[in-house]
Amino acid sequence: MTAREMTTTLAAEQQRRKSARQTRALRLNAARFVFVAVFLLAWEFASGRLIAEFFISRPSEITRTIWEWVAGGDLFYHAGITASEAFLGYIIGGTLGMGFGVLLGRARFLAELLDPFVMAFYSLPKVALAPLFILWLGIGFSMKIALTATIVFFLVFLNTYTGVRNVSRELEAILRLMGARERHVLMKVVLPSAVTWVFAGLRISAPYALIGAIVGEMMASNRGLGFLLTRSQGQFDTAGVFAALIAIMLLAFVLNTAVKYTEIKAMPWKTAESDREVTI
C-alpha cells in the first residue's frame, strides 16, 4: 500500500467512526425526548384526575407561569441575582480553598496543627452559619455570597489539599535532582498534578454554590430564585413553585457545563489519555 492509499483508508476509517458516533448520539437523544414527552403527558393527565392539582399542578400551568415570568422580565432579574451570588461566592470560596489547600498541602506542620479545627468546621453544616452571616452582613447580597463561599471553600480546600498531598514523591525527587527549587517543584509538579483534584472539588461544589445562594434567599430576601420559590409557596401557587425549581435546575445545569468546559480546557493531557485505546 502506498502512503497515499494509507492516508485515504485512515480518513475513511475516521469518517466511519464519526458517523457511527453521530448515529448513536441521535438515537439516544430521540429516546430521551420520548421519555420526557411521555412523562409530561402522564403528569398532565394525572393532575386533577388521580392527584389533586393543588399538590402537583400541571405542566401546561407551569409553562404558562414560566412564560409570564419570562415575558414580565421577572425570571431573568431573579435568576441573574441568584447566579451572581452563586458565581461570586463560588469564585471567592474556590480561590481561597485552592490557596489554603496548596499552602497546607506543602506546609506539613501547619497542616497538622490546624487539622482538628479544620475538621470541626468542616463537620458543621454550613447552612447553620446563615444566622451569623445575617447578623454580620445583613440580609443583602453579601450575606448570600459569604454563605456560598463558605460552602465552596471547604469542598475545594479538602480536594486541593488531598491532591497536593498525593503528588508523586518520585517526580518531586527527580525534579530536585535537576536542581529545582520549591518554586519550580510547585509550578511544574505539584500544581499540575493537583489540578485533577482541584477540578473534582470545583465540580462537586458547583451545585453546592447554588444551595448557598438559594438557602440564603429563602431565609431572608426579597429577590432571587429562592425568593420566587418561597413567595410562590406563600401564595399556595404550586405552579410557581415548580417553575422556580425548573429555573434553578437550568441555572445549575449552566454552572456545571461551564465548570466541565473549563476542566477540559485546563487539562489537555486528560483528553489525550481518555482518547487513546485501552491497552493493558
Next chain:
Amino acid sequence: MLTSEKHGQGATAGTHRQPLIEFRNVAKTFWTKDDEVRAVENVNLAVLPGEFISLVGPSGCGKSTLLNMTAGLFQPTEGEVVYAGSKVVSFNYKTGYMTQNDHLLPWRDVVGNISVPLEVRGQRKGEARERVQSLIKLVGLTGFEKSYPSQLSGGMRKRAALARLLAYDPETLLLDEPFAALDAQLRLNMQIELRSISRSLNKTIIFVTHDLDEAVALADRVAVFGPRPGSIIRMLDSPLPADRDLLRLRHDPDYTRLTAELWDMLTPTLTATRGEAR
C-alpha cells in the same frame, strides 16, 4: 587478562586518580510495618571519574538502592557514600538519575518534558528549543514532539526520559535498566550512543542492568552482585578497548569468553533465587 578482585578494592592498576564516587562498607536496611529487609550489605566500590561501571546481578539484590544512595535520595544504614570527597547527605545535584520508571510529567508533551531541566536552569527559550530538537533527533522521537507520555509506548517513554537526562548534562549518569523496554535495533543504537557520549563528554556512568551481555559490552568494569542482601561477589575489568565497536562485539573472542564466564558465575545464584521463590 581477567583481573578480578575481592570486593572490588578501587582503581585499575596504574591509575592514581582520586575516585569520584566511593561506597565504604555500605549497608541498607528497609523497615516496613512489621518486617525488615536487608537490601545491600558490605558494599565497597570506588568509581573513577569518567569511568563506566555496570552493576549486574539478580533482581532484588539492591542495585537500584545503590543508585538511590548515590543520588542522595536516602542514606545508607551503615557505612557511607562519598561523592567527590564529601559524604552524600542530601540531593546530589551532580548526578542525573534515570529510574526504571520513566517518571515523565504526564501533563507535559515530549518537548515539554525534555525542556523541564532547561527551564529549571533558566535557559533562554530559543536556545532551549534548539537543544531539545537535537536531543529528540538523537533518541529518535522525531514526529512525537507534541505527544503526551500516555500516548507513547514504553520504549518511547524511556527514550524521552533519556533525552531529558541528557538535556541537563549532569557530571554523573545513574542509569537503572534504561534500555530494558527497547527493541534490539534501537537498543543497540542507544548503547552505541551512550558509549560515545561517555567517551566524548567524559561522563562517569553507573549502569544497572540484569543483562550480562549489555553489562560487558558497555562497561569498563563490571560489578557482579549476589542475591539479597546484595554485595559485590566479583569485580571484572572489561578486556574490551575504550573505542570498542559494539556492532562487531559478537565476533570478539574476549567478549564471548567474558560473558560466558559471567553467565556461569551467575547461574548458581539464579538457581538459588528460584529455590527461594518456590
